[in-house]
Amino acid sequence: MKIRVALAGNPNVGKSVVFNNLTGGHQHIGNWPGKTIDKAEGTLNYKGNEIYIIDLPGTYSLTAYSVEELIARDYIIQEKPDVVVNIVDASNLERNLYLTLQLSELGANIIIALNKMDLAKKENAKIEVKKLEKILGIPIIPMVAPRKEGMKELTDAIIKYAENPVKREIRYDEKIEKYIDEVRRIIEGKIEGLNPRWAAIKILENDEEIKKKIGKDLLSRCEEVRENMKNEVGDPEVALADARYELIKEICKDVLIKEKKVTASDIIDSVLLDKYLGIPIFISILWMIFQFGFMISAPFCDFLGDGFAQVSSALSGITGIRWLDYLLFGDYGVLNGLGMVLSFVPLIILLYFALSLVEDFGYMARAAFLMDRIMRKLGLSGRAIIPMILGLGCNVPAIYATRTIPDEKDRLVAIVTNPLMLCGARLVFFSAIVGAFWGEMGGDVLLSLYLLGVVLTFIVAIILRKTVFKGKASPFILELPPYQMPVPRVCLRKAWERGKLFFTKAGKVILPGILILGILLITSTSFAYTENAEESIAAVIGKALLPLVKPLGWDWRLLVAALFGIVAKEIVLGASALLYGVSEENIAATMASMYTPLQMYSYLVFILIYVPCIVTIGAIKQEAGTKWAVFTVIYEILLAYLVAWLVLGIGHLMGVA
Amino acid sequence: MKKLEIGTKESIYIFILSLLYLVYGVLQFYNGLVGWMPYLGENLQIGVPVLGTYIPFAFPSIFSGLALFTVGALLLKGVYMRHQGDEKYCGYVFVGWAMAMLLMALNILVIIADILDTYYPLVWGETIEEGWSLAGDAWGIAPHLILGLLLTPFYTRMKDILRELSPMKYRISLSKKEVREWK
Numbered sequence: 071m072k073i074r075v076a077l078a079g080n081p082n083v084g085k086s087v088v089f090n091n092l093t094g095g096h097q098h099i100g101n102w103p104g105k106t107i108d109k110a111e112g113t114l115n116y117k118g119n120e121i122y123i124i125d126l127p128g129t130y131s132l133t134a135y136s137v138e139e140l141i142a143r144d145y146i147i148q149e150k151p152d153v154v155v156n157i158v159d160a161s162n163l164e165r166n167l168y169l170t171l172q173l174s175e176l177g178a179n180i181i182i183a184l185n186k187m188d189l190a191k192k193e194n195a196k197i198e199v200k201k202l203e204k205i206l207g208i209p210i211i212p213m214v215a216p217r218k219e220g221m222k223e224l225t226d227a228i229i230k231y232a233e234n235p236v237k238r239e240i241r242y243d244e245k246i247e248k249y250i251d252e253v254r255r256i257i258e259g260k261i262e263g264l265n266p267r268w269a270a271i272k273i274l275e276n277d278e279e280i281k282k283k284i285g286k287d288l289l290s291r292c293e294e295v296r297e298n299m300k301n302e303v304g305d306p307e308v309a310l311a312d313a314r315y316e317l318i319k320e321i322c323k324d325v326l327i328k329e330k331k332v333t334a335s336d337i338i339d340s341v342l343l344d345k346y347l348g349i350p351i352f353i354s355i356l357w358m359i360f361q362f363g364f365m366i367s368a369p370f371c372d373f374l375g376d377g378f379a380q381v382s383s384a385l386s387g388i389t390g391i392r393w394l395d396y397l398l399f400g401d402y403g404v405l406n407g408l409g410m411v412l413s414f415v416p417l418i419i420l421l422y423f424a425l426s427l428v429e430d431f432g433y434m435a436r437a438a439f440l441m442d443r444i445m446r447k448l449g450l451s452g453r454a455i456i457p458m459i460l461g462l463g464c465n466v467p468a469i470y471a472t473r474t475i476p477d478e479k480d481r482l483v484a485i486v487t488n489p490l491m492l493c494g495a496r497l498v499f500f501s502a503i504v505g506a507f508w509g510e511m512g513g514d515v516l517l518s519l520y521l522l523g524v525v526l527t528f529i530v531a532i533i534l535r536k537t538v539f540k541g542k543a544s545p546f547i548l549e550l551p552p553y554q555m556p557v558p559r560v561c562l563r564k565a566w567e568r569g570k571l572f573f574t575k576a577g578k579v580i581l582p583g584i585l586i587l588g589i590l591l592i593t594s595t596s597f598a599y600t601e602n603a604e605e606s607i608a609a610v611i612g613k614a615l616l617p618l619v620k621p622l623g624w625d626w627r628l629l630v631a632a633l634f635g636i637v638a639k640e641i642v643l644g645a646s647a648l649l650y651g652v653s654e655e656n657i658a659a660t661m662a663s664m665y666t667p668l669q670m671y672s673y674l675v676f677i678l679i680y681v682p683c684i685v686t687i688g689a690i691k692q693e694a695g696t697k698w699a700v701f702t703v704i705y706e707i708l709l710a711y712l713v714a715w716l717v718l719g720i721g722h723l724m725g726v727a
Numbered sequence: 728m729k730k731l732e733i734g735t736k737e738s739i740y741i742f743i744l745s746l747l748y749l750v751y752g753v754l755q756f757y758n759g760l761v762g763w764m765p766y767l768g769e770n771l772q773i774g775v776p777v778l779g780t781y782i783p784f785a786f787p788s789i790f791s792g793l794a795l796f797t798v799g800a801l802l803l804k805g806v807y808m809r810h811q812g813d814e815k816y817c818g819y820v821f822v823g824w825a826m827a828m829l830l831m832a833l834n835i836l837v838i839i840a841d842i843l844d845t846y847y848p849l850v851w852g853e854t855i856e857e858g859w860s861l862a863g864d865a866w867g868i869a870p871h872l873i874l875g876l877l878l879t880p881f882y883t884r885m886k887d888i889l890r891e892l893s894p895m896k897y898r899i900s901l902s903k904k905e906v907r908e909w910k
Contacts, residue, residue, distance in 0.1 A: 372844060
């Protein structure tokens with residue numbers, strides 16, 4: 071039997087864990103809301119059944135106010151899955167049942183997976199599962215997804231209820247029900263593919279998406295009913311929400327016994343979200359993460375870098391063709407450039423390991439909360455925080471994550487400013503340079519670049535919000551999950567996944583990029599082989615464009631490295647190695663002999679800000695359109711130039727060494 | 728959650744350590760500034776001279792200074808709140824202590840990484856011209872390590888909170904064998 075299952079639930083209830091348990095997938099899981107932005111798909115073969123599973127984005131309700139809610143509800147309405155597994159957080163039953171009621175209104179064949187039973191017990195909450203099952207008329211499977219407990223029962227229940235669907239209508243107060251019935255009678259049989267009761271509720275809630283689906287005549291009759299309801303019970307949308315909450319309150323009174331006590335999470339939150347100490351703690355934690363990644367990975371990065379140099383020298387001369395040998399294994403060779411980029415895999419893994427530890431502990435949501443305070447004061451939406459934090463890893467998923475921002479203006483601001491966040495790709499180049507230029511202060515320099523990225527994001531966002539995207543920022547609801555000790559094994563796996571991605575990117579993007587640069591470096595303008603980089607095509611291009619960056623004090627090599635960085639930011643490092651003809655351990659020393667720390671800092675600032683990589687530009691185009699992709703590229707080049715020039719000028723004035 | 732009990736003598740001890748964190752925080756911050764802008768003054772140390780360096784060694788770092796200062800501020804606020812009879816003091820003491828432990832662990836890891844970085848070329852058959860020394864270490868024995876060690880005995884007091892944070896065992900119905908079969 072083929073069964074189609076949709077996983078639905080509030081953000082951070084463990085949908086991704088359940089999905090991974092069922093499908094054996096490796097969807098990124100984090101202890102903070104908003105992880106699943108799009109639909110993730112997978113299959114499970116169990117007892118001769120082929121179960122197709124889709125993980126819908128986490129939503130608190132099924133209105134049409136945000137993209138994720140629309141994705142979730144459209145899937146259930148249009149695709150009509152055989153079973154909807156509603157994952158409910160047992161430690162937060164009241165809030166989670168709101169979505170359950172809405173799913174029930176939709177007429178879906180629901181099974182409740184009552185997850186986080188361990189957490190509920192820890193919080194001294196006792197849920198009478200059988201009683202809840204009876205009241206709701208929905209089968210309930212208690213579970214602890216991270217330990218795979220309850221998964222077998224859930225899979226069995228999916229098969230059982232796919233064959234014998236259970237659909238039960240949940241009714242609200244009679245005052246409300248009479249209007250729902252009235253609208254239902256008007257539209258029944260006249261709207262195809264929609265559950266009439268649900269459509270009636272949505273029309274009363276003034277849902278534009280549903281209203282579009284009915285004719286003008288019907289709509290005016292429904293509006294009449296809506297008006298009557300408004301006169302009797304007030305705003306129908308508010309009245310319906312109240313009715314749901316009232317029902318939830320009644321249900322919980324019967325099935326939930328909860329002892330209110332102060333938890334460890336409560337006392338830690340009172341400190342980490344402290345009005346004055348919250349931000350210094352946040353910066354200190356960030357500093358520890360970067361020191362951990364930067365300092366601890368150093369011997370491993372150096373070891374790998376040396377390894378590539380050894381391999382390069384061992385292979386030198388193996389092809390017997392001088393130009394090919396020079397291109398592949400020479401000082402300006404591809405292996406040298408690629409090796410230098412790959413030698414930073416330990417840094418990437420360690421850094422993401424540390425970030426995963428902090429994320430799984432539950433601190434990222436707090437960081438978002440802390441930053442939201444500042445952002446709201448600046449007139450920005452706190453919802454942009456999650457994409458910003460994701461941008462520290464890679465701007466591409468971060469830009470897709472902006473789909474969770476319901477307000478279009480807020481979303482566009484978040485998209486065009488996201489590339490200012492220092493991503494993992496730029497980190498590779500920065501890490502190689504800061505150690506040689508600033509020694510033990512390298513970690514500080516690195517963090518200063520991260521903070522500069524954040525500050526610039528705010529500044530650009532404020533300017534855009536006051537000019538191009540005038541209007542009020544939308545409110546932000548963020549759930550703070552309880553703190554929990556992270557599992558190092560799980561964090562290591564996440565970090566390893568990130569490392570693997572880096573390897574893949576090295577093969578698909580970085581290697582071809584470096585190869586092209588290598589060819590340009592060994593080819594003269596008369597298309598003859600040359601070992602003199604100054605005569606190469608790359609040098610000619612660089613020198614021709616050099617007047618443009620004269621105020622920044624670069625040579626043509628830095629310019630060409632930056633140009634190639636547009637393909638992928640990691641290439642800046644490999645390209646530098648090729649252009650200066652030195653190995654990993656000497657690149658920074660070579661640069662240090664040519665540039666002052668201030669000049670180099672100004673260059674790093676330029677690389678931080680200028681043009682997003684090609685994949686990011688593609689993501690912006692997809693999410694916001696060509697106009698905004700072009701806008702982002704242009705404003706970032708101008709901003710990078712301006713800030714790099716200012717850093718140089720102000721640094722000179724301040725006498726920075 | 729069980730209450731975090733700290734006696735008067737212990738709170739005096741934490742108070743002294745919080746002041747040391749604050750002092751070293753300011754010192755590192757200052758050394759970090761001087762590192763960027765040498766005209767501001769010279770690098771300052773208030774440790775004991777040992778093997779060509781100082782113990783503790785306040786290496787120049789603005790952000791490290793901020794981290795130490797934050798730990799000091801947390802502990803100080805915790806002690807002050809306890810003195811005022813505010814029950815919330817245990818949160819401040821716990822977070823300050825936890826951050827101090829993380830900074831101590833980081834210092835130890837940095838020293839190990841520095842030693843590895845010095846000697847890994849032996850794997851490639853190269854010779855080491857200059858071996859690892861405390862004076863040449865990026866961090867050396869920093870205040871993070873010394874002050875962290877002085878706070879380590881409070882682990883016994885923090886155990887309850889740590890236990891509450893660790894994932895709890897809660898079986899529903901499946902045995903390990905059943906889970907294996909299901910998988």
